[in-house]
Amino acid sequence: MTTSPPEPRARRSPLGVAALGVLTTLVACVASTTTDPLARYAAVHNTLAAMGMVQTGPIQRGSLAEGRAAKLEVDLPIGCTTLVTMGGTGVDDIDLELKDGGGKLLAKDTTRDAEAAVRVCVDEAGKYNVSVKMAKGSGAFLAATWSGGDLRPKASSASSSNVAASTQGGSCDAPSPLGPGVTQGSTAHGEALYEGSCGTSSAKEVVYRLDVPVRQRVAIEVEPRFDAVLYLRKDCTDPGSEVACNDDVQGRASPRSSPTRPSKVDEVLDPGTYYVFVDGYEDAEGAFKITVSAREVPTLAEACRRALPLVPGAQVTGSTTASFDHAHAKCGDDAKGADMVYRLDIPSKSRVRVVEHGDFAPVVHVRQRCAEEATEVGCSSDAVADEEAAYTGLLEAGSYAVFADSTSSEHAGRFTLKAETAPEQGLGTSGESCSDAVPISSIQSAVVEGDTFPARDDVVAKCGAPGGPDVVYRVEVAKRSRFRARLVGDEGSHVLALARGCGEATAQLACGTTVDEVIVPGTYYLLVDAKTASSFGRFKLEVRSGEVGPQEAACKNPPELRPNVTTTGTTVGAGDRFTISCAGPVQGQGSPDRMYKIVLATRSRVKLELATPTWDGVLAIRRTCLDAVTGPRGSEVGCNNDANDEHHAKLETTLEAGTYFVHVDGHQTGNQGPFTLTYTATAAR
Structure with a gap:
């Protein structure tokens, strides 16, 4: 706190x-x-x-x-x-x-x-x-x-009372009864024997007994005149039986110095007796009002019978906040949030994509038979876009249950849900083969988004399998270059292949989830191929290239830094050859750079200090000199942009014996000028 x-x-x-x-x-x-x-x-x-x-x-x-x-x-x-x-x-x-x-x-x-x-x-x-x-x-x-306006959902008859009762609350030996409605109370006459898991307390607490006759969603909220802690137990004296605990209601942004801090628990409870504790944070105590509401929870079978239709191509809007956690799944932390159930009818074997978008952490899962967990055919908690979950798969004809879900009971809210279908063999799209390959206009640094959902299987990546739909991109290389490509977002499961043509697999120079090749000038084709016939979907591809000569030349024999010596230099006229992880987005980097090396005979504590009096400098230590295919972090030990201010950068770390590379660069574009670089190294245990 x-x-x-x-x-x-x-x-x-x-x-x-x-x-x-x-x-x-x-x-x-x-x-x-x-x-x-x-x-x-x-x-x-x-x-x-x-x-x-x-x-x-x-x-x-x-x-x-x-x-x-x-x-x-x-x-x-x-x-x-x-x-x-x-x-x-x-x-x-x-x-x-x-x-x-x-x-x-x-x-x-x-x-x-x-x-x-x-x-x-x-x-x-x-x-x-x-x-x-x-x-x-x-x-x-x-x-x-x-x-x-009173737009509250109608509660069950058990929670229809809203007349405030008054009781001081009891103890575990004699708990006061608590039911739906509003009850006034005070902790002033309680006992300081227990505390909840969510708040340190030496304050007095009062205890209520809550009888739950059937499975219900029960909401208990305390509005106190002090800083309250609310917790719920199955066994009154056993802290291990705690069902829920809340110190401050999530979303109520009152400061800790405020004398009134409400608490709330909202849980689905099985039939039985529960004990409700109203406590104080640290030594806080006083009067309070406690409100209880309850609604019966429909069974999964009932929810399945009420499933709404999900028509392919039509977007539906809903909310999980007033719903219940009917079903769990194999992804998204078991999908333990409240969910809504929809029915998706597939008339013939088809490609299917279902996308859920919400302001929470969405999970979408699909079952062949709604009430049977073992019939789950797919589950997803992520997608190419933020705040989305996308399921893609090849489904046989039939009716399926689609759950719009979330990762946690704390994640609920409004969502949109949309299903798409396509023929099993695809409809076709641009980039089906080398003859109509989609050009990548700039391969120096580009992010390309594509989709194999409508595509057909025209080419096969040699590290993939026949049957997977694919999209082909054309790459024009003017100079000998290092070409790198990797998937940074994937609805399905794809591989990449770099080829000189779309014919034999022998024309493919590289294949995998990443591509990193030095290539001569010419026309190349980048294949994005689904691994299987059912692993299609949207993808996001990062492509980068640069003349290999400047990097190779800089890495061939970089100047060596000596311990306890300050090196003076300038980046003016050096050229922009390398990328660095802490200088902003790679696409925006364009400042010239310098590369040095350090050689350690034994395990050492290394400190590097960069001063750039007239510009914003950036400093990194690398394991390898050349840029890594996965981006600058793949080769870096550490990176620092600002140490106290934009004119200083500092790195201090322990390194094993070996050769390392020191990268001096500028933040984004236009940052260049004179610098001093101080290097110290001491033996480390």
Whole structure:
């Protein structure tokens, strides 16, 4: 626990999930009747007003091109506010972020849709900053804020009571009964016998008994007049039986110095008796209000019967926040988050891709029979793009269960889900063979994105297998060069091959997940081939090349540094030959560099100090002189950009006996000039 200066408290409202779900449904219902955002907003306005919500502040309108963002300012009152944005004609995906005056992110919605909504609760009224970004498409948008309204999901009859009871709380010997509703209490008359795993405590605690008749999702929240710790046990006196513990509600950004710090646990509980402890952090104590709500958890079989259809080509939007953890999977930390189930019908054997995008850590998994874990046919927790999980595979005809899931019970929120299908043999795409290979315009430093999902199997990489779809790129090399390529993102499983043609495998110079070859001038073809017939998908490829002569010349006989000697030099006129890991993105590096070597007879403690009085210098120690195929980190022992300021860099490390290389470079482009380099080495144990 650390003490920080006071800042505006922001929290996600417990009503927010339902509110966002209602808003999403309303917007979708009117989207088909008009594409003007103001006309659509009028329909939403009338419905929300009927629910008791009130628009606060003016409607803000604008227009954006793809990739551009608009900065808006809104006045938020104390309490909970919902911010709604809608895009007009031509808008496919709009993102929304809300930050406080200090730039701290309070809420965001980056689901892929033409609408976005966030709900946030603040403890200080004032001006807050909104960013509306046109992630895909272009056109008009509007933004508006709403407050009030009771959009809570209806609870089961067991949780219908909201009348506050009053009890001081008990002990493990005589716990006070606790049920759904609101209870007032105080720890002032408790006992200081126990503490939870999430907060050090010497304070008094009170204990309640909670009886759970059937499997339920139970939410328990303590609103105290002190810094509270809340924990739940199956056996009252056994710390090892702890089910959950919370010190501060996640997302409530109140400072540690604040006297009131609420706590909350939200768990799916099996039938039985549980013990609820309201405790204080360190020696804090006082009065509190505890609220309990419960909902019965549907069985997996029930969830499967209610599975929504997932139609290939159509994107669906949903939320896992009000859902349950129905099923686990073989990836994504077992996919222990709340999930939503969809039914995907495949009429004939097809290639299938399912992509889940969410503001949390998404996991998408597919089963042949919904309620049977052993029938899982695939699972993915990553993709080429951030905040995505993509499953790709070859599926036989039939109905499949698709789970939109997450890695943890703490990860939930809105998501989009989209399925695609293609014939088993593919539809065909550009780059099917050498004759229509896709040119890579600049191979000096490029990132290429491609997709073998629609491609056919036209060529075979010699380190792959027949049947895998492929894409071919053309590379023109003007001078003898070192050519490097590697996969930096992969939905499926691909290999690379560098070839002089698309015919015999003997024409392939190299094959693997990376390619690193010195090649003479000419035309070459880079093959991206799926390892198997079912391992297709999107990929991201990093390609780099450079004249091999300058690097080889610099590495042939670099000057040797001597211990306890300061070397003076300049990078002006040296040429840009090497890349370095701590000088910003490789694509933007263009400063000249110098290479030195050090020779250690025994294990030594090495210190290197670089001074660049008039420019921003960068320093690295390498195991090998030439750039590694995996990037600069593959050859480096260490790298430093700024030691105290941009005119100094420093490295200190212990190295085994051997030869190492010292790389002096400039940050990004245009940084060059005189420097001094001091080298010391002492024997190390």
